[in-house]
Amino acid sequence: MKKSISPFVFALFALACRSKDAGVPAAAPVVPMAQAPVTAPANVSHGEAHVGADTVPAPVSAVAPPRSTQHLQRIRLEISNATVPIGDGVQYAAWTFGGTVPGRFIRITVGDTLDFTLVNKAPMPHSMDFHAAEIAPSKYYVNVMPNDSIHYRFVPRVPGVFMYHCGTAPVAAHIANGMYGALIVDPVTPRPAARELVIVQSEFYMTPAVPGAPRALDWNHVLSLAPDFVVFNGQASQYATHPIVVKPNELVRMYVVNAGPNRFSSFHVVGGIFERVFVDGSQRSPLAGVQTVAVPVGGGSIFEIRLKEPGDYPFVTHAFADATKGAMGILRADARAK
Template sequence: MSSRTLLLALLLAACGGKTAERPAETPSTDSRTAPTGASPAAMSHGEAKVNDPAVPLHRAAEAPPRSTARRHAVRMTTSHVRHVIAPGVRYDGWSFDSVVPGPVVRVTVGDTVDFTIVNRAPIPHSMDFHAAEIAPSRAYVNVNPGDSLSFQFVARVPGAFMYHCGTAPVAAHIANGMYGAIVVDPVRPLPAAREFVLVQSEFYLTPPSGPDSLHALDWGQLLDLTPDHVVFNGVAGQYAAHPLAVTPSELVRFYVVNAGPNRVSAFHLVGGIFDRVRVGGFGPPLEGVQTFNVPVGGGVIFEARLTEPGIYPFVSHAFADATKGAVGMLRVGNPGPVPAGGH
């Protein structure tokens, strides 16, 4: 089945229409296809199962609290890991601190970051902080296996920023898992909110191989911009399977970073309109926004209030990517069972 036929079938099913007939071919076992027999009532926006225990919760999405320290010692170790992208899909990945994405760093404008990278991987790696203003020829250099490197910077601009390995080929190091988010708070705190950090990224997979059936990076697919999975925080659909809980009418804030390496994130909250979208570091926020693109290598802060109890999907509205895993859900209050029907 072509990806275009699959997407049409999913959208028709989600809208209560008639599903497109499958061409006469061997049934696909591709992880990108919809689960056999899944009804729209069990789907989040027609893309991912709700409350699916088979999908691992890789990491909590809650943001770390705002720090009162003015100096931060941040030490990260690079290593190669086996990362579970989706049920039954294990990937031979690269990482900061053995997690994909790497740990969230949070500082305030004016703070000093004392950073050390320790390379315990078998190949060179490096670090590039988008929140730093620093000579890359001095700080963003390759660290050989067994070596370490330290540098410092002052966070001057508020916002949500990406960090990543900058060793060539950069696209491969990012696609293999070497990225994360750093949140730089303004000196004057933003209003209190329930805060989440989402890092969108893509995986391009070779067929599984070896005794452990591991996938690896398919460089040709990466260059052709055809990912197998597009995910929030490392795992496809994990926050549809494990919705993020919020209280009706409380302010919800998303720090969304797009690690790429290729796909724009058209971030959208189904059933809500963003009260404020903070794009730049110092200018006024946009107001009343339905969808906003987070560019590759960029970060945007989204705020909304949801008054009615219910289930509210958040997606990349580039729906091919939502179908491949860029989907999650907010559970507002206690809405009860997911109702029948679809979007």
């Protein structure tokens, strides 16, 4: 019977025989490849997660709030610690704006006034940074102590979809713990009618499971950019288990913010091509006919698409390790959509 030399033995042999004088690099020991799972978890290609029925709504609605009709909009957010579900039955000890991750979706029109009050009911300092505002951070994005508050106003000048987040150091920890949300700034002339959705991509970095306790932040994982979950609107794969139903050929407008704190989003709809993408929300020179557009950490873009025939269309970050960790959902094109 023929015997073969194992790759490892061969590598050791090669290592022993290398020439010291010639400077030939040593052959590296051959290490077996860690295998990716081969059982397909999804019932649709590119799914990366179980696809469920659309009869039960997702835990966090992706439906955009309606266009604002108020020229003065008062927004009050209360910071508190809260245990929140982040998917797969996992509970997480979060720092929140208003008890949820992400914080509520806010919508205002260019030229109107956002009258903002931040109340800190958490046991440590926090703050608020609105990317839609053009104001001095040294005046307004300052730390608010426990049981204190801050109040300020600004008038958004630039349309788009913008991140808001806590800016207290270390910022990566405050964002990784859940302190972010999306703010839509509408142009004065409304965009064309569409089915409008808000998607906030973000990451969770978790301590190991302990029975009876929520997971908490693993700072070393944050610094090594190795999230356990990458999610849309706070929960892994929630729009796969609860698909978002749209009509075939209707205009779907997705306001996408990437809160990070670390991972770029390569936003893509499988089976579709974006009709228009307003990069970072800019009204000028939208991209037309594009397949995938990066949403940088701290950025946002407005994606418009029509799904041409009935069926399930996954929306993902095409950085597929992150899709596997939960950053995927399903748009279900169905003529019976309301």
